[in-house]
Amino acid sequence: MKERIYLSSPHMGGTEEMYVQEAFDTNWIAPLGSNVSRFEEQIREYTEAKGACALSSGTAGIHLALDLLGVRAGDYVFCSSLTFIASANPITYLGAKPVFIDSEIDSWNMSPEALEKALQIYAAKGHLPKAAVIVNLYGQSARMEKLLPICKKYKVPVVEDAAESLGATYRGQNSGTFGEIGIFSFNGNKIITTSGGGMMISNDAALMEQAHKKSAQAKDKALFYSHSETGYNYRLSNICAGIGRGQMEVLDERIQKKRAIFEQYKKGLGSIPGLSFMPEISHSFHTRWLTTLTIDKKLLNLTPEEIINYLASHNIEARHVWKPLHLQPVFYGADYFSFDEDNAKTLFESGLCLPSDTKMTEEHVEEVINLIKTLISEYQEIPSEQANLTIAGEEIH
Ligand SMILES: *Cc1c(COP(=O)(O)O)cnc(C)c1O
Numbered sequence: 001m002k003e004r005i006y007l008s009s010p011h012m013g014g015t016e017e018m019y020v021q022e023a024f025d026t027n028w029i030a031p032l033g034s035n036v037s038r039f040e041e042q043i044r045e046y047t048e049a050k051g052a053c054a055l056s057s058g059t060a061g062i063h064l065a066l067d068l069l070g071v072r073a074g075d076y077v078f079c080s081s082l083t084f085i086a087s088a089n090p091i092t093y094l095g096a097k098p099v100f101i102d103s104e105i106d107s108w109n110m111s112p113e114a115l116e117k118a119l120q121i122y123a124a125k126g127h128l129p130k131a132a133v134i135v136n137l138y139g140q141s142a143r144m145e146k147l148l149p150i151c152k153k154y155k156v157p158v159v160e161d162a163a164e165s166l167g168a169t170y171r172g173q174n175s176g177t178f179g180e181i182g183i184f185s186f187n188g189n190k191i192i193t194t195s196g197g198g199m200m201i202s203n204d205a206a207l208m209e210q211a212h213k214k215s216a217q218a219k220d221k222a223l224f225y226s227h228s229e230t231g232y233n234y235r236l237s238n239i240c241a242g243i244g245r246g247q248m249e250v251l252d253e254r255i256q257k258k259r260a261i262f263e264q265y266k267k268g269l270g271s272i273p274g275l276s277f278m279p280e281i282s283h284s285f286h287t288r289w290l291t292t293l294t295i296d297k298k299l300l301n302l303t304p305e306e307i308i309n310y311l312a313s314h315n316i317e318a319r320h321v322w323k324p325l326h327l328q329p330v331f332y333g334a335d336y337f338s339f340d341e342d343n344a345k346t347l348f349e350s351g352l353c354l355p356s357d358t359k360m361t362e363e364h365v366e367e368v369i370n371l372i373k374t375l376i377s378e379y380q381e382i383p384s385e386q387a388n389l390t391i392a393g394e395e396i397h
Contacts, residue, residue: 016246033238049201051208054236058185063090109142113339136165139289192247268369274300321351
């Protein structure tokens with residue numbers, strides 16, 4: 001069988017092993033060491049955030065962030081609905097209650113109108129949320145220009161889930177630096193990886209000091225073991241951080257490649273009626289971590305599932321768009337706010353993620369394009385008159 005084409009798989013730059021070797025040579029086989037410090041410094045330099053704390057995962061980062069912002073049992077936390085489950089699981093860890101917010105159709109990210117509506121209603125009930133988790137999906141920032149002033153008006157701090165958007169910008173500002181706290185993930189499928197890992201960034205020095213403390217069991221400043229608050233064991237290993245150091249050297253290269261893959265798909269499939277790619281909103285730099293699109297079933301008689309299965313039969317990985325969290329059985333009964341229609345549901349039902357692996361060649365992308373075109377031509381019910389015309393046409397040539 002031919003080599004599998006992946007959605008998004010780890011892609012080493014070449015220097016990672018050297019930094020991992022450095023950890024072995026110096027015997028810093030621990031959740032601290034020079035790789036950890038250097039990786040944090042690189043993220044600070046790249047994002048222009050004042051502080052960074054390397055963590056064992058993005059999920060750990062969201063958990064720690066919500067804790068630092070004072071989320072406790074019984075509190076409400078607002079969260080984008082169209083996202084990976086990890087955005088909201090930490091709300092449950094803390095015994096808090098998630099309230100899900102719909103997407104706007106343009107950016108696929110949190111709808112400012114739906115957020116405002118939810119905040120008005122929760123403010124009237126005297127149940128303002130302790131925090132809002134705003135997610136930047138598939139490599140693009142949410143419309144922060146509108147979302148942040150709304151949160152500010154109600155004094156709700158923002159955790160920016162930038163797990164999928166490292167390297168993106170909005171109005172020239174780096175993704176992850178908009179909220180009180182920003183979170184990145186370095187899981188195997190992300191734009192860069194440490195095999196598993198995460199990072200918290202913030203411009204708030206006091207918050208970052210707390211993050212460093214709480215992520216390492218919250219030790220007090222004493223000569224003996226003294227703890228006056230609950231902490232976590234969430235620091236990143238110095239081995240994994242070595243991989244991260246090397247990956248940071250190729251991040252911009254990876255973004256360029258992701259965007260080139262998107263451009264090729266757009267050129268090959270963009271003119272097919274019924275197919276629409278996820279828009280890049282104005283003033284936004286989208287990394288195109290994953291190329292995603294929707295199928296308008298009124299124009300194209302094909303479901304995302306049919307494309308996924310067809311590509312799978314050619315050993316090519318494609319996926320559905322995240323299933324919205326308000327539709328997940330685990331969050332049954334949680335409150336949900338849309339502005340008008342349920343956009344998250346529509347995007348899920350009509351959406352598709354195409355293989356966007358940076359190791360793909362132009363020929364690989366072309367292969368995916370051609371397979372999708374073949375499938376579309378097979379599936380389209382050609383009205384009999386038109387079918388006759390085509391046959392007649394072929395006879396003439
Ligand atoms: C990957 C991801 C996370 C979780 O990161 P992990 O490092 O896998 O824990 C959180 N939110 C979103 C939107 C993600 O895509």
